[in-house]
Amino acid sequence: MSLLIPVGRSSAVLAATAGLVLLGAGPALAHVEVTAQGAAQAGTGPVTLLFSAEAESTTSGIVGVRTQLPEGIGPGAVSLASAPQGWALAPIAGGFELSGPATVPGEDLAYGVTVALLPADATELVFPTVQRYADGREDAWIEPVTDAVPDPGMPAPALAVAPAPPGVTPSATPAPATTDTPAPTTAAETSDAAGSGAPEDGGIGTGTVVLLAVLAVAVAVTAGVVLRRRARP
Known part of the structure; x- marks a missing residue:
């Protein structure tokens, strides 16, 4: 007894069978x-x-x-x-x-x-x-x-990877500056400011005070010499 497959369905059956064969033969x-x-x-x-x-x-x-x-x-x-x-x-x-x-x-x-x-x-x-x-x-x-x-x-x-925990800043992204944070100062700038004695608030600095004191002493000494010379007979 032969098994007959309708012509309309034979192509679909053959295609499915070929697909299964290829699937089984392919490597994982x-x-x-x-x-x-x-x-x-x-x-x-x-x-x-x-x-x-x-x-x-x-x-x-x-x-x-x-x-x-x-x-x-x-x-x-x-x-x-x-x-x-x-x-x-x-x-x-x-x-x-x-x-x-x-x-x-x-x-x-x-x-x-x-x-x-x-x-x-x-x-x-x-x-x-x-x-x-x-x-x-x-x-x-x-x-x-x-x-x-x-x-x-x-x-x-x-x-x-889950996001970084709070407080961890990516190294490639600099921390944003805030208005309350002063601009960073380099070592050279710090050394120059310390050596010049420049005031931070625009007032009279230490260097100016010392200069005025020296001038005052010089004036006092000069005045004393002049007065002594005038007092001599």
């Missing part, structure tokens, strides 16, 4: 993801960031990751918090590199780093990361998520 999309251990708040620290690098290869283990740090975090402000046995962290230009013995093929890589202080003006921290395998393969998870490309194929790991 991996990512490098980052989360914070506890609250991630701008302008605070230290904060431990936990990374998870999913394995795309079932024949070769992961041997390292290179990560570019966001603006406001220097390589020297990052230290290793956790990693597989034998792995070590080293600072590189603009970021850090973590490497060690190859993981088990197909096994995800989990590691953590501690950041001394998060930037005070951060709202999101992006960590472009290149994942390396023992066979020389590299996966570059470096594409930013933008309005134009909201779902890139190789997205960089990103961490949302």
Whole structure:
């Protein structure tokens, strides 16, 4: 007994079947993801960031990751918090590199780093990361998520950050001046003002008083000499 499919429905059935076959045959999309251990708040620290690098290869283990740090975090402000046995962290230009013995093929890589202080003006921290395998393969998870490309194929790991607590001012933004605060004075200006003895309120300064006293003494001495000469016979 044969199974007959109406001609009108055969194309739809074949398309759906092909879609299922392609879906099952395609590789699972991996990512490098980052989360914070506890609250991630701008302008605070230290904060431990936990990374998870999913394995795309079932024949070769992961041997390292290179990560570019966001603006406001220097390589020297990052230290290793956790990693597989034998792995070590080293600072590189603009970021850090973590490497060690190859993981088990197909096994995800989990590691953590501690950041001394998060930037005070951060709202999101992006960590472009290149994942390396023992066979020389590299996966570059470096594409930013933008309005134009909201779902890139190789997205960089990103961490949302809460606003800085009250009282923390972003270093890149100077504190606004108020009318009650006098203008800052440089060291040179302070030295010049102290040496000149200039009055602060526009009155007679110390230098003027001393000069007047000297003149008064000179006048008195001169007058005394003149009077003595006139008194002589």
